[in-house]
Amino acid sequence: MAAINPNRQLAQAISRLQKQLNQVADKTALMAVLEQLALLPQPIRYSFKQRAYLCSAGLLLSLLLAVLTYQLQSSVVLYYAAAILALCSVVPLLAALYHLQQLKRFTEHLYWKNALLDNNLSELANTDWPNVTRSWQQQFAEFRRGNHQREFRQLIRGHFSGAEHQFSYHYWHFHYVNKRTQVTTNSKGQVQTRTVYDHFDRYGLIIPFAYCRDLFVTSFAADGITGERYTSDSGRFNKIFQVRAAEPMQAARFLKPAVIVALEQQARQLKQLNLAFSHDGQLCISFADNDMLQSKAPCGLDQLAQFRHSIEQPTALPKLSQLLATVHQLLRHSDSNF
Amino acid sequence: MGLGILIGIVSIVLIMVVVIYNGIITRMNAVERGWANVITQERQKNKMIPHLEQVTEQFKQHEMGLQSSIAELRSGLARLQPGTIDTATLQQVEGSTQKLLQGLTVAVEAYPELKASEIFNNLMREIAEQQENIGAAIRIFNQNVEDFNNGIEVFPNSLVNTLLNKKTRVTPFHDSEAEAGFEYKLK
Numbered sequence: 001m002a003a004i005n006p007n008r009q010l011a012q013a014i015s016r017l018q019k020q021l022n023q024v025a026d027k028t029a030l031m032a033v034l035e036q037l038a039l040l041p042q043p044i045r046y047s048f049k050q051r052a053y054l055c056s057a058g059l060l061l062s063l064l065l066a067v068l069t070y071q072l073q074s075s076v077v078l079y080y081a082a083a084i085l086a087l088c089s090v091v092p093l094l095a096a097l098y099h100l101q102q103l104k105r106f107t108e109h110l111y112w113k114n115a116l117l118d119n120n121l122s123e124l125a126n127t128d129w130p131n132v133t134r135s136w137q138q139q140f141a142e143f144r145r146g147n148h149q150r151e152f153r154q155l156i157r158g159h160f161s162g163a164e165h166q167f168s169y170h171y172w173h174f175h176y177v178n179k180r181t182q183v184t185t186n187s188k189g190q191v192q193t194r195t196v197y198d199h200f201d202r203y204g205l206i207i208p209f210a211y212c213r214d215l216f217v218t219s220f221a222a223d224g225i226t227g228e229r230y231t232s233d234s235g236r237f238n239k240i241f242q243v244r245a246a247e248p249m250q251a252a253r254f255l256k257p258a259v260i261v262a263l264e265q266q267a268r269q270l271k272q273l274n275l276a277f278s279h280d281g282q283l284c285i286s287f288a289d290n291d292m293l294q295s296k297a298p299c300g301l302d303q304l305a306q307f308r309h310s311i312e313q314p315t316a317l318p319k320l321s322q323l324l325a326t327v328h329q330l331l332r333h334s335d336s337n338f
Numbered sequence: 339m340g341l342g343i344l345i346g347i348v349s350i351v352l353i354m355v356v357v358i359y360n361g362i363i364t365r366m367n368a369v370e371r372g373w374a375n376v377i378t379q380e381r382q383k384n385k386m387i388p389h390l391e392q393v394t395e396q397f398k399q400h401e402m403g404l405q406s407s408i409a410e411l412r413s414g415l416a417r418l419q420p421g422t423i424d425t426a427t428l429q430q431v432e433g434s435t436q437k438l439l440q441g442l443t444v445a446v447e448a449y450p451e452l453k454a455s456e457i458f459n460n461l462m463r464e465i466a467e468q469q470e471n472i473g474a475a476i477r478i479f480n481q482n483v484e485d486f487n488n489g490i491e492v493f494p495n496s497l498v499n500t501l502l503n504k505k506t507r508v509t510p511f512h513d514s515e516a517e518a519g520f521e522y523k524l525k
Binding site for chain 2: 164233234235236237256257258259260261262332333
């Protein structure tokens with residue numbers, strides 16, 4: 001019986017484990033994936049050295065053949081032969097690159113899934129999205145950005161337990177497209193118009209917040225935000241944020257000094273930070289940073305023992321933890337202690 | 339042509355002077371507003387004093403010391419005025435608050451049932467939040483002071499201030515104990 005090619009064996013395993021990884025819902029299931037990885041020939045990596053040499057030689061030969069055919073003005077058939085040889089050399093190289101990329105994506109996905117589990121986060125199935133997002137789109141101007149296309153690309157549910165408050169929240173990724181017509185005049189004075197699509201992404205959290213309503217603290221305001229302007233006591237806060245509220249007294253009550261300083265500090269960590277408190281008691285925090293849930297594995301699967309050790313340790317998402325701590329501070333300073 | 343350029347230059351200089359002059363006034367107003375906010379936050383303690391007096395009555399062994407700390411705090415709060423930036427009195431008030439909180443911490447150790455009491459814990463939580471707000475108000479005041487001081491000392495603002503505004507430097511508030519009580523230290 002012929003031995004199985006190790007590269008093919010690895011590719012099959014990765015493709016099978018990827019399906020299993022998509023179903024993982026707890027740490028035990030995640031560790032089971034790692035157990036199966038441990039059964040594979042170690043270290044877990046592709047070996048394409050032989051293929052790389054052969055393909056390079058093939059490419060070199062095809063180039064040589066093409067040059068010689070040109071120099072000697074030989075038959076055009078030789079050109080075709082050179083092209084076929086080049087093609088036959090490039091395709092295996094591309095296949096190798098695809099497998100390397102697939103392994104890298106699998107490793108990243110595995111580590112990301114681990115980070116979600118360690119931080120009480122779970123991905124919502126696409127079928128649940130419309131039920132969750134319908135009311136958000138009515139409540140928040142943030143989701144009315146874009147005149148051409150609007151869509152949610154990721155929804156993750158989480159839970160936070162602080163010293164005084166605990167709450168469930170949703171992390172979201174929203175993509176929107178603005179369509180505009182660009183008019184240009186060329187050197188001959190001819191006017192040309194073309195349609196341009198600008199793509200943007202916003203990220204954020206939705207949290208129940210019963211202590212404050214109809215208030216907007218924005219550094220990147222969306223259209224449709226209404227209310228009276230309010231300025232705080234801090235010159236620096238006023239440079240970063242614009243505050244609008246249905247009742248200025250509501251803004252004054254919410255923006256206690258400790259809240260102002262906490263938001264000033266948070267604005268240094270997140271770009272284009274907005275806070276919108278809806279009429280229905282929901283807080284929408286939005287920003288432009290895409291690395292809120294990013295966590296990089298310290299090594300690849302080729303060092304499986306070290307990789308497993310890092311999975312066993314709690315994985316921190318510092319930006320998320322910091323933002324949740326700030327939300328906890330806001331709740332603490334908005335509630336009543338008596 | 340030459341006259342036009344001269345008028346243009348004079349106009350630009352005049353606009354710059356007006357902008358700088360108004361900037362200094364705005365920053366001074368921000369300092370005063372920041373100070374008024376510190377006083378407002380400090381005076382929130384007045385709401386807590388009756389509750390504290392009620393609680394300290396139960397600390398028979400420590401009552402005298404705590405009552406005198408409360409009296410000291412109350413008189414300090416009365417001396418703070420929103421119109422006068424008086425960082426020395428603010429420092430005394432913060433000192434009295436720290437003394438009172440330390441006294442409370444020592445006293446409560448002798449009464450474990452009080453330590454478990456919800457009302458007492460709520461009171462302590464409220465005091466802790468007030469202290470955080472005072473720390474933050476002081477920080478905002480100091481930021482506004484820094485912006486104001488920069489606004490009158492950098493060139494050409496210093497020239498406009500010497501000739502027109504005639505404002506002097508404001509001393510920021512420094513109190514290591516009050517700053518230590520402030521918890522927002524995001525890494």
